[in-house]
Amino acid sequence: MTEAAAPITQDVLTIKRILPETGKTNIIGLTRDQLREALIAAGTPEKQVKMRLGQVWQWVYYWGLRDFMAMSNLARDYRELLAANFVIELPEVVTRQVSNDGTRKYLVKVAGGHEVEVVYIPEEGRGTLCISSQVGCTLTCSFCHTGTQKLVRNLTAGEIVGQVMLARDDLGEWPVKGQPKPEQRLLSNIVLMGMGEPLYNFDNVRDAMRVVMDDEGIALGRRRITLSTSGVVPEIARCATEIGCLLAVSFHATTDEVRDALVPVNKKWNIATLLDALRAYPGLSNSERITFEYVMLQGVNDTKEDAHRLVKLLEGIPAKVNLIPFNEWPGAPYKRSSGNRIHAFADIIHNAGYASPIRTPRGEDIMAACGQLKSATERARKSKAEIAREAGL
Ligand code: SAH
Ligand code: SF4
Numbered sequence: 001m002t003e004a005a006a007p008i009t010q011d012v013l014t015i016k017r018i019l020p021e022t023g024k025t026n027i028i029g030l031t032r033d034q035l036r037e038a039l040i041a042a043g044t045p046e047k048q049v050k051m052r053l054g055q056v057w058q059w060v061y062y063w064g065l066r067d068f069m070a071m072s073n074l075a076r077d078y079r080e081l082l083a084a085n086f087v088i089e090l091p092e093v094v095t096r097q098v099s100n101d102g103t104r105k106y107l108v109k110v111a112g113g114h115e116v117e118v119v120y121i122p123e124e125g126r127g128t129l130c131i132s133s134q135v136g137c138t139l140t141c142s143f144c145h146t147g148t149q150k151l152v153r154n155l156t157a158g159e160i161v162g163q164v165m166l167a168r169d170d171l172g173e174w175p176v177k178g179q180p181k182p183e184q185r186l187l188s189n190i191v192l193m194g195m196g197e198p199l200y201n202f203d204n205v206r207d208a209m210r211v212v213m214d215d216e217g218i219a220l221g222r223r224r225i226t227l228s229t230s231g232v233v234p235e236i237a238r239c240a241t242e243i244g245c246l247l248a249v250s251f252h253a254t255t256d257e258v259r260d261a262l263v264p265v266n267k268k269w270n271i272a273t274l275l276d277a278l279r280a281y282p283g284l285s286n287s288e289r290i291t292f293e294y295v296m297l298q299g300v301n302d303t304k305e306d307a308h309r310l311v312k313l314l315e316g317i318p319a320k321v322n323l324i325p326f327n328e329w330p331g332a333p334y335k336r337s338s339g340n341r342i343h344a345f346a347d348i349i350h351n352a353g354y355a356s357p358i359r360t361p362r363g364e365d366i367m368a369a370c371g372q373l374k375s376a377t378e379r380a381r382k383s384k385a386e387i388a389r390e391a392g393l
Contacts, residue, residue, distance in 0.1 A: 024087045027060055028165070029158025031207050032214070042085035044078075052078070054216065060088055061217025064165065064174030090162040091116075096170065103363030106166065110135065110159045114151070116195050118163045119368045120171070126188040127171075131163045133205050134196025139230050141250070141263050143295055145329040146195045154201040160208035164190065164218065190220060192227040193248070199232035199239075209243050228293065233269040233277045240283030247281065248291035248322070249274070253301050254309035262301070271313065278317055289318040296337035296345065297326050307348035320355040327361055 025038050036053050044052050055073060059065040068074075068082040092109045099105070104120040116132040136149035164187070168174055171186045190212065192198040198205045209225055212218050225245035229236065239247050253259035259266040269277075278290055292314065296302050310321070323346055326336040337345075342358055349356035362368065 022087065024085055026089045026158050027056070027086050028088060028090060029156055029161045029204075029208060029211065031157075031210060032057065038086070043081055056082070057214070058216055061211065061214065062175065062219075063177075064168060089158075090166050090169075091159050093166055093170075097366040097368070099363040099366045099368060101362055103366065103368050104167075104170065105363060105366050105368040106163075106170070108163065108166065110155060112153070114153060116155065116159075116163075117368075118167060118194060119363060120167050120187065121362050122186070125184055127186045128189040128191055129164060129167050129187050130191050130194045131160060132194030132196050133160060133192055133198040133201045137196050138200065139197050139263070139265050141230060143252075143262060143297060143326060143332065143334050145332070148331075149195075152196075154204060155196070157204040157207040157211070160204060161211045164212055168218075188220075189224045190226070191248075192225070197230055197232060198227050199229045199235040202235050202238060202242075206238070206242050209245060223288070226291065228291075230263050230265050231269055231274045232265065233273055236277045237280070237282055240281060244283065246288060246291070247283065248293055249278065250295075251292040251310075252295050254306045254313060258301055262295075262297075275313060275317070284318055286318045289320050292319055292321045293324055294321055295324045295326050296342050298335040298337045298341070300334060302337040302341045302345055304344060304348060307345045311349060311352040311354070314352075314354065320357070321349045323349075323356060323358045325358065325361060327364060329367070 025042075027035060027038075030038060032053065035057070036049055039049055039052055039056070040046060052074075055071070059071045065071065066088045068079045068086070068088075071079055071082070074082070093106050094109050094115065095107045097105045102122045106118045106120075107115055108118055109115055114135040116135055118132060119130040121128045121130065132155065134152055134154055136152040137144070137146045138152050140147040167187055173186050175181055190209075192205065205227070212220050213222055213225070222244040223246060225243070226248050227239050227243070227245050228248040228250060229239075230250045236247070239245060250263060251259075252262050253266075253271075256266060256270045259271060266274075278284075281290065284290065292310075294301070294310070314321075323342055325342060326332075326334055328334075328336065346356040346358055
C-alpha cells in the first residue's frame, strides 16, 4: 500500500535554468527577480537593468518572441550579449491530437526525456488550458490514470510556463504588431488539473503562475487560474497568500473510509482536517468560492445519502460542487455512475443552495478527459493488481 508520499525533492530546478549542453540560462520561468539577477550576472550594468528587464520581459512574454536578434529596441551589442548567455526554450511538443469536440491534447517532452500532457478545451467565448505540474503523480488515487504511472518528477517553473506558451503558439495567440488585439482570448483560463499534485511542487507552480499573471506579459488575471489539490493541507493557505488564484479540492467521498480508498492522501489529512483548512482559507468569500470536485463512481460514492452527507460537510464554506462523471481508462477498477444517479445527486446539492454543475467530459476520444492523462510512452506501469490493491478492492 502506498502511503501519502512526502514532497519530492527539487533537484531538477537547476537542470533547466542552466542548460548543461550550452551553459546558457533559459529565460522561460525565471521570476522577475531571478531574471534581473541573471541579466546582471551576464554583464548588464546595474543602472540599466531595470529598463533591460522590462524590455526583455515584454519581448518574451507579451510578444512571444524567441529570437534575441529580433529584439529591435535593443542595441546590437546587447542582443549579442543576450544571445551569448541565454536561450528562450519551451518544452518540445511531441504530438498534438485534436478531438471531435475541438479539444486539443499535446504530449510534451521535458528535460530528461520525460513526457507530460497538456489539454486545451475551447468553450463559447473562452478557452481553458489544463496544465500539468509533475511528471506522473506520487499520490495514487485509485480512479486516476495519472496515479498509475510510476515515474515522477517535479516540473520546473519554466516547464510549467512553457506549457502555456506552447499552447499560445499553437493557437496563434501572440499579439501582432500593428494589428488590434482581439477582444476575446482563446486561452482565457488555466486549470492546474493535469498530471501531478500542484501542492507538492508549490514553489515552482507559484513562480510559474506569477510569470503568467504578470501584467506586462501574458497577463492572465488571478481569478482565471484554478489550482486543484487532492488535499495537501499544510500547503493550502499558500494558494491564497502567494498566488491568489482560485482553489479546487478533489473531495470525492463523504466518509473517511471511502475517501481513504479513493484518495490515499486522506490517510494523512482526513476529511475533518481538510475541512478545517478550507474553513480557514484566507481567500474565501462568496465571490471566490472553493470548488469541490466530486467524481461520480457507480456504487461507490453516488448515493442520495452521500449527497446529503456532502451538504452537511459543506456547511459554512462558500462552495460549489463540480460533479465529474468518471472517465474510464484501460484497466480502471470503476464504472461511471448512471445519468439518473448523477442528476439525482446534483439536485440534492442544488436544493441545499450550492451550484452543482455536471462537468461534460471533453476530448474523451483522444483520452484527454479528466483523470485520463498519462504519457502513453511511459513504460513503467503499475499492474491492474497493484491498482486494485491500492484501491482496497
Ligand atoms: N492532482 C490534482 C489535480 C489533477 S486531477 C488533484 O487531484 O486535484 C484533476 C481532477 O480530475 C481531480 O479532481 C481528480 O480527482 C479528477 N480525476 C482524476 N481521475 C479521474 C477520472 N478517471 N475521471 C474523472 N475525474 C478524474
Ligand atoms: Fe495525483 Fe490528482 Fe491523480 Fe490523485 S487525482 S493521482 S492527486 S493527479
